Amino acid sequence: MLKTAFYILAVITVLSAMYVVVCKNLARAVFVFFATLFCLAGIYVFAFADFVAITQIMVYVGGIVVLMLFGIMLSNRQLLNFLVDEKNETRFFSLNKTGAFLLSATVFIGLIRMITMANVANLKWLKDAVSSQQYYTGFENSPQIIGVQTMTNYLLPFEAASVYLLAVLIGAAYLARKKKIG
Amino acid sequence: MLNGIPLEHFLYISTALFCCGLFAVLTRRNAVMVLIGIELMINAAILNFVSFGAFDKIKNGGQMFAIFGIVLAAAGVAVALAIILNVYKHFKTIDPSAIDEMKG
Numbered sequence: 260m261l262k263t264a265f266y267i268l269a270v271i272t273v274l275s276a277m278y279v280v281v282c283k284n285l286a287r288a289v290f291v292f293f294a295t296l297f298c299l300a301g302i303y304v305f306a307f308a309d310f311v312a313i314t315q316i317m318v319y320v321g322g323i324v325v326l327m328l329f330g331i332m333l334s335n336r337q338l339l340n341f342l343v344d345e346k347n348e349t350r351f352f353s354l355n356k357t358g359a360f361l362l363s364a365t366v367f368i369g370l371i372r373m374i375t376m377a378n379v380a381n382l383k384w385l386k387d388a389v390s391s392q393q394y395y396t397g398f399e400n401s402p403q404i405i406g407v408q409t410m411t412n413y414l415l416p417f418e419a420a421s422v423y424l425l426a427v428l429i430g431a432a433y434l435a436r437k438k439k440i441g
Numbered sequence: 442m443l444n445g446i447p448l449e450h451f452l453y454i455s456t457a458l459f460c461c462g463l464f465a466v467l468t469r470r471n472a473v474m475v476l477i478g479i480e481l482m483i484n485a486a487i488l489n490f491v492s493f494g495a496f497d498k499i500k501n502g503g504q505m506f507a508i509f510g511i512v513l514a515a516a517g518v519a520v521a522l523a524i525i526l527n528v529y530k531h532f533k534t535i536d537p538s539a540i541d542e543m544k545g
């Protein structure tokens with residue numbers, strides 16, 4: 260039952276990601292991206308990362324997707340019948356669709372091969388973690404663990420993230436301000 | 442562990458997401474879609490963090506850095522969209538290949 264749910268989520272995630280990548284309609288692509296992120300949050304739950312899953316839904320689905328919709332609506336006058344003039348233009352990376360597909364397929368095959376060769380299920384530190392009962396069993400209170408670790412072991416990255424967020428807040432407000440008032 | 446699901450299957454999903462993101466970054470002609478491709482790649486990395494993090498509940502490094510990754514991605518998107526809107530005001534397009542000068 261759990262496995263079935265996991266594989267359904269996995270299939271939806273991968274298929275919707277592929278649709279996002281090839282879809283011509285920008286608004287539809289963003290809404291399908293929403294589905295990808297939602298199913299990905301479900302997959303995080305299967306890895307016992309409840310808190311990360313909720314954070315994903317709040318930050319990505321609640322924030323980033325809405326921001327992207329704003330970006331598309333403010334920067335595209337013909338939202339529904341947008342221009343398709345694919346000819347006679349240089350691309351950012353001067354690769355056509357076939358070349359890009361071949362490149363990503365090569366990366367995909369290489370990574371899959373690497374994962375099979377690495378034999379991750381038999382890594383030493385994973386076996387040690389299993390034998391010393393350090394793995395999640397599903398009965399832990401992961402938000403509590405994360406809270407304690409944030410204030411002890413990972414305090415420096417936490418503070419760095421807060422300074423970074425302040426810098427981003429100032430930078431984004433500065434970039435988006437109205438120029439030449441009056 | 443992991444509800445009986447092999448660890449490799451999480452990594453396969455993350456590989457597929459990464460390659461979708463790479464394809465989007467290489468082919469899309471709209472800066473917002475390139476940004477979505479980058480987000481897909483970041484999510485693939487976060488999925489790897491989370492799936493390996495399930496084996497370490499004492500220090501919990503995987504989940505912690507997954508959260509830091511989400512924070513960095515969200516902040517990056519905010520700045521990138523501000524830049525995209527500025528570029529649109531200036532060039533009247535957000536096709537990355539049409540933007541060929543940095544003078545304001």
